[in-house]
Amino acid sequence: WLQSQVPEMHYRWYVDTGPVQDKVWAEQAGIGWIGKHSNVISRQYGSWILLGELITTLELPGDRPHTNHCGTCTRCLAACPTGAIVEPYVVDANRCIAYHTIESRAPKLPPAIAANLQGWVAGCDICQEVCPWNQRFAQPTDVADFAPRSPLLKTSLEELATLSDEAWDELTRGSALRRIKPEQWRRNAQAVLSSSRYD
Ligand code: SF4
Ligand code: SF4
Structure with a gap:
């Protein structure tokens, strides 16, 4: 338009x-x-x-910036299992489960990450789960395309730990989770399985 x-x-x-x-x-x-x-x-x-x-390239009038409403809350900093929020507003990707499970292609997860996965194999939402703004105002989407893909939901941790490239291709088609490659799924699931916290 x-x-x-x-x-x-x-x-x-x-x-x-x-x-x-x-x-x-x-x-x-x-x-x-x-x-x-x-x-x-x-x-x-x-x-x-x-x-x-x-x-x-259009010249447009500016909007008013939003004000900050975190106040004195520090729930996300306290809840992060790897201490990745090193100070308010600063996340150290090297300590962040979301970075390691999605972006890092290293063959093994660092021990400090692997031991603290708390069941996460794809990303991590802990700092957002504890946020009072999500607890009060988050709403399920009514957009069908954003709903979780059912084949992925039915996959067990053991299946993910030995996921074949072919099964990965089938399961992640059309999903944002396709960003995580099959070797990363296997690495992440194996780390969760052997993590004492998960047991
Ligand atoms: S996504 Fe998880 S690991 Fe990363 S900062 Fe948030 S709670 Fe910490
Ligand atoms: S939990 Fe939410 S409201 Fe509290 S400090 Fe973190 S981002 Fe801000």
């Missing part, structure tokens, strides 16, 4: 599809604020939201 109004306009759009500073812009645009766990929190929905952005 914008392009039909201003044909000479250039634009790019992203929904978690490129390395852009969308959290900062969301705060500047008044959508929410960056919480001490470093995720954007909306007063209406909490932090389990997706950010989408349109970057354009």
Whole structure:
């Protein structure tokens, strides 16, 4: 629509599809604020939201930045099992379960991560689960495309620990979890299985 109004306009759009500073812009645009766990929190929905952005050459008026509503709360810092939130608003990816289970391609998880997975094989939401804004305001989505994929839900930890490349291809088709490659699923599930905390 914008392009039909201003044909000479250039634009790019992203929904978690490129390395852009969308959290900062969301705060500047008044959508929410960056919480001490470093995720954007909306007063209406909490932090389990997706950010989408349109970057354009159009000159547009600015919005009012959102104010911060973490207050004196430190629940996310206290709850992180690996101490990854090293100070308010600063997450050390090297200590973060979400980074290691999704992004890191290392053949083995570092011992300090493997011992503290608490059952997580894909990401980690602990700092968001304990956040009072999510506990009060998070809502299940009514968008069918965002619902969990049923074949993945039925997969046991033991099956994930020995997941074949073919089964991975079948199970993750059309899912954001496809970002985690089969060798990462096997590594993560094996680490959870051998973690004493999970037992
Ligand atoms: S995602 Fe998990 S490991 Fe990472 S900062 Fe939050 S609680 Fe800590
Ligand atoms: S748990 Fe508390 S400190 Fe952490 S992001 Fe939520 S409101 Fe802010």
